Amino acid sequence: MNSISSIYLKNNKILTEKIIKKCMLIRLVEERLLQAFSEGELYGTIHTCIGQELIGVMACQFINQTDTIFSNHRCHGHFLSFTNDVEGLISEIYGKKTGVCSGIGGSQHLYKNNFYSNGIQGGFMPVAAGLAYSFKENNKIAIIFIGDGTLGEGILYETYNIIALLKLPLLIILENNLYAQSTHQKETLSGDILKRAQAFNIYADKSDIWNWNSLYKKMEFMINYVRHYRSPAFLEVSCYRLKAHSKGDDDRDENEINFYKKKDPVKIIMDQIFHKLQKKSIISLIKERIENAIYKAKKDVYANYKIYQYKNYNIFNNYQNLYVHCKKNKRISTLLNNTLHNLMKENSNIILLGEDIKDPYGGAFKITKGLSSKFPDRVINTPISEAAIVGFSCGMSLSGLLPIVEIMFGDFITLAFDQILNHASKLKYMYNYNVSTPIIIRTPMGGGRGYGPTHSQTLEKHFLGIPGIRIFAINNLFNPEILYKSILKNNQELSIIIENKILYTKNLLSFPLKGYFYKFKDYPQPTIMMLPKSNLIDITLITYGGLVDIIVEIIEELFEEHDLIAQLICPIQIYPCQLSEFSNLIKKSSLIVLIEEGQGFANFSSEMLSQLIENDKFKNCNFLRCSSEPSPIPASIYLEDKMLPNKTNILRNILEIYNEKKNVNSKI
């Protein structure tokens, strides 16, 4: 048992009372929520921090409202320590409109002012780092709370590396309660926790909740260290949660739980600094506040359900006259490089991130050449850490910076999938549109260069249909600068720009085929069409990205050799993408061909096809889909060519349909 003299933090009674009352508030809120769950009044889940409250409360003694906190699934204590918003929290967990995120986030996904939490273990590490990057020029810091089970996540170490290299003011507080759900740390953790951080040159120390005076001092020291030295630090705090992982069963040894219950610092301090009546009065005041909050939450209405709204960019309306088709014979790679130069000159908030993007190398495909020489502080050569780079850019975007990330080969974007799906696309939604995450990820996809199974894939179909993301694919019918300009002008969300790598070496096709004209449409998504001047149309070809100029050749050959007139519809935004606006145009043809380079099962074309089939206008049409064979991509350029859609096999497939038709007609 602790002696009375050590009860007071810094021998300061008022401070100790303040801290312990906050701990009691957190505890009583969570106990009441557990009760509401057990009574069937709440749904979903909660993770209580009962027993661990001191950590968040103490940390918040040393930070300002301009600092930022990132938390996790076990976030109520951190949230209340920082915001004191009992009412907003309770209403949120009751799923109501007055909740801090109007019931969309719920228990694990809280946002208020500079407080963020989410439910992906470790996922917030690079996001916190990216936000801390924006604090380089001021006195602010960021703190992230993680659990010991999260030490198993690779993203943690990608982020350790980056925060140490860039010297970012981020304090990582590890609440080591020995368990991840029901699994004890001894089954999952090898080596030394502090040494993991120290190996990256991060200043690291440890403390525990049972020596609260020392914890208080360490917390003060670590926060001052990060603030003063503008460098990361790591604090491990040993603790124990006194309740189950979530609202369910507790499988831990009862003797162990009882052992820690006896050591519970919140109870010990409460018992020792307040006499019985004082305690009763403090508890009843807190309980009254909680009951009022619950009463209000129950009476409150539910928010309206919001579908993610995409703003129209008016790419062509705004820029067509300027530079849809700049000078002739411009290579797409040169145009992209010019684009980045122009954008960075115009907007000092743009930061480029990527692997090997600095001079003299200038990126694997040289798209970023010259930029680091011109803007040395705004081009970051990152470690090979795709997940962390994307998460980092998400944190940057929360601060108002405009990150443009290069993923060297599109094949590697899969490593960042969690950051794209659960962070960059979702934060604005789960925080009820109180934040935005304008980020551009640009990446080369596709084959045709013999790079083999892991450097040639067309993977964008895996990202289609994620609400809150836009997917674009450039082609060589327009200058990509207008797309980049439009995105940055309207920037609200994550945009993934697919730059098919075969395009880099191609020139802009400034002029349509003879007898054709280009038509540009912004609604419902930016789309380029190459339409015949004649009104007679046999075939509609729908494609996007790097295949476009092959399709133009096919159109030419269909006309010259086979007397068939075809038209091209080429969306630049491939998600979201709607064909309904084009139905009058498409229905002029009897054959509709959907072509893309990626694998055929559940891809862009399948979605477009189902949109068409759902529409009565097309019931008499024939449909054809051309995509790659269902196999990984071989390295041999000969085999690769056989399995990917190309001019020969697309033409063959189209003509087979016409020959079949002819045969049927001649039999009749």
Ligand SMILES: Cc1ncc(C[n+]2csc(CCOP(=O)(O)OP(=O)(O)O)c2C)c(N)n1
């Ligand atoms: C990436 C990810 N994997 C698994 C889970 C499921 N999960 C939720 S909490 C938890 C345990 C986390 O343990 P720890 O990091 O020690 O935090 P604690 O619960 O002890 O506070 C797990 C596995 C998750 N939310 N996110």
